Amino acid sequence: MRALLCLLLLTGCVSVVPAGEPATARGITFARVVEPGTYGAVEVPMRKQDTTHWVVDQWRIDASEFTGIATATDDFGGPAIQVALGPEAAMKMAEVSGGMIGETMALIVDGEVVLAAMVNSVLFGQMVIQGDYTWDEVADLIEGMGGPRR
DSSP: OOOEEEEEEEOOOEEEOOTTOOOOSSEEEEEEEEOTTOTTOEEEEBTTSSOEEEEEEEEEEEGGGEEEEEEEEOTTSOEEEEEEEOHHHHHHHHHHHHTOTTSEEEEEETTEEEEEEEOOSOOOEEEEEESSOOHHHHHHHHHHHTOOOO
């Protein structure tokens, strides 16, 4: 699955998800992907695939903290999601992603990993979530994150 994560300018409020409890409320949960059997890791299914990821260090950005969420297009003209967050979430994302450079971060929506991507630099501001999605899947993901159904 082609999956890219471009984060440009994030904003929003962040809360920690208790260990062992994948979040299913509206918003996005982020987590560090680890090897199976890692102490404290939780197994989370991968959307559209018959596989799972093991994650730790989950933190959540609630939908109420989004300053914008909309459909977008990726670098190849395919469907993508653009999310903008408030200042507190931007600071938390920068702090957490700065400590994860070279590691894999999972984005979890409705209890499923929708994207697992390598963190190549500190993430700020606005994010564009790109992957092997159809327009209907993008609409479903936006709704799962708390955005409007189109």
